[in-house]
Amino acid sequence: MTVKTFKQGVFLPHYKKYSEDQPITTIDLPNEVVIPLHQHIGAPCQALVRAGDRVKTGQKIGESAAFVSAAIHASVDGTVTAVEPRPYFTGTNVESVVIEVDPEQKEPVWPEQDLSSLDKDAIKAAIKEAGIVGMGGAAFPTHVKLSASKPIDAVIINACECEPFLTCDHRLLIEATAALVEGARLIRKVVDAPRVYFGVETNKADGIAALKQAIKDDETMEVVMLDVKYPQGSEKQLIKAVMDREVPPGKLPLDVGAIVQNVSTAIAIYEACRYKKPLYERVLTLSGDAAARPGNIRVRVGTPIGHIIEQCGGFKGASGEEARLNKLVGKIIMGGPMTGWAQSRLDIPIVKGTSGILIFSPAMVAKTEHRACVRCGRCVEHCPMFLYPSHIGMYAENGRYDSAVEWGAMDCFECGICVYVCPSNRPIVKFVRETKRHVAAARAAKAK
Ligand code: SF4
Ligand code: SF4
Structure with missing residues (x-):
């Protein structure tokens, strides 16, 4: 078995055991969602709704005329109560659409489309209309990334999920394999790439087996097994490992003939093309040693992290306020432990790029002050x-x-x-x- 990797990086403890075997579940909706109008790289969206408007799940509520931007959609049926700045996970305030959630929700119906009739422009248009961004955390608008004017030799599906604790893409590998493969085919069609590689770290044996089975009759697709090393899932390191190509400083993957998309994004692309389904929900991992019930959960964009934590059993050994008062919780992070953002409040909403909510006990969190560099190298x-x-x-x-x-x-x-x-x-x-x-x-x- 050939296992590839890149130079440098670190071997980290995985901590995947908390949630890797937990199938994807859903939770009850909150009473209110807060949907930021700028949750992507590029221009912020302008609100298409105002206080008092009724909205339906999947309805477009924000857009921008700028090319580098991504449309925003309502994630619930409800009534807009405000369009105003609200706290965002980076610590700033971002203009947001606040929606009071209807107690009765109509499950949206997304009629099936014939994928074979879609040419590359139609696929790109569907992606743009659905407001898809890179869901690994970067949140770069996907229709922009796929508008490369340079020749692309390969699409790489990033199934590494190399940060400790996170397991949502691993679960999608197993539970949504067919959608992932179709999403990869759609991406390839847009950029005219002859090959598709699925880069997977070797700690996802069941995911590798599912993928291999799904692509066994397609000689243009290949599963590439990768060492379990951080940051194996970062674009430049992934391209080096899979294609043995270096992306020079200041250059992009497309400069070396590659396009990288992560698992969740590829599945969102499939859903946008197959069902015209906008990106208003995602799967994320709730984990950490202080999480009462770690798991992988499908969550609507705009759901406060406190609601998700509560729906998953709260903090281990205590209720929310009690946990904080008794200092049972050392840190809450949105995203992975290496690249995520520490949160100090529970009303922060999850966005399209949120791959995880991690709850750590004080013992897991180093609290020492930083000192001068000792030049250890x-x-x-x-x-x-x-x-x-x-x-x-x-x-x-x-x-x-x-x-x-x-x-x-x-x-x-x-x-x-x-x-x-x-x-x-x-x-x-x-x-x-x-x-x-x-x-x-x-x-x-x-x-x-
Ligand atoms: S955070 Fe930046 S400087 Fe530090 S190891 Fe990673 S790439 Fe290098
Ligand atoms: S060289 Fe300085 S900054 Fe780098 S690891 Fe050592 S002490 Fe830290």
Whole structure:
């Protein structure tokens, strides 16, 4: 069995056992959903509704005339109570559509379409109309990514799910294999790629078996087994492992003839083309040592994380407020433990790119203050982008953002490895994010 990988990175404990064997379930709807109008890379959407409007599940409620943007849809039947800024998982406030959920919900009907009649423009149009973005966390609009004007040799379906704890894509590999394969075929049709690779880490044996069975008669598709190493699912590392091609700094996968889409996104593409179903719900993983009932759950966009936690049994050993007061919960993270965002409130809504909600006990969370760099070199040794994280952190910490950029801050994709290996607990990703914010603000000021 050939197992491929990339250089550097780290071997992390998987912590997948909490939820990997839990089939996908649904939960009750909350009383209210809060749907941000800017949950993607690109231009924010303008609201198409206002307070008092009645909306149906799947109805478009936000869009933008900009090419790089993604339409937003209602995730429930209900009444719009406000269009106003609401707290967002990154710590800012984002203009959002607030919907009071009807107690009676009509299950939407999505009539089947004939996939063979769709040409590449029709597929792209369906993807755009459905508001699909990269669901691995990047949230880049998919119709933009698939509008590459360069020749593409291969589509890579990213089924690595390399961050610890997350298992939703693993479950989809097993439970929605046919939809995933059809989604991959649609992507290939759009970009005219001769081959499709499914990159899967070897810790998903049942997923690998399901995929192999599903594509056994298609010689243009292949399952590539990958080492269980972080960040194997990052685009550049995945392309290196699967195709042995290097994406140079500042370049994109399409510059080396590759397009990467993750499992959830490929399935959303299938559903958009087959049923004209907009992206208003997703599967995510609820896990962590302080989660009472870890699992993989289908959730409507805009659902508050507190509601999801409560529906899954709450915090281990205590109810919500009690858990916080008694300090039973050390940290709540939206996303994976390496790239996710810590949350301090339970009313934050999940968005299209939310792959997980993780609840950790205080014992799982390091609380030591960061210290000065001791120049051990571990961050340099492990950085998958071959950067000097120590230098980036040092310069950014002192406000010397230009020097941080010179040392590659803009090439950092915030995988968190340098933070994980650092004996001085240096918050390098925080420094990188500060640098990127500074650069974006400087560019915006220059453009005025
Ligand atoms: S500098 Fe960026 S890419 Fe390199 S290890 Fe740190 S977070 Fe990852
Ligand atoms: S791992 Fe931490 S202490 Fe070591 S060189 Fe990097 S920033 Fe400095």
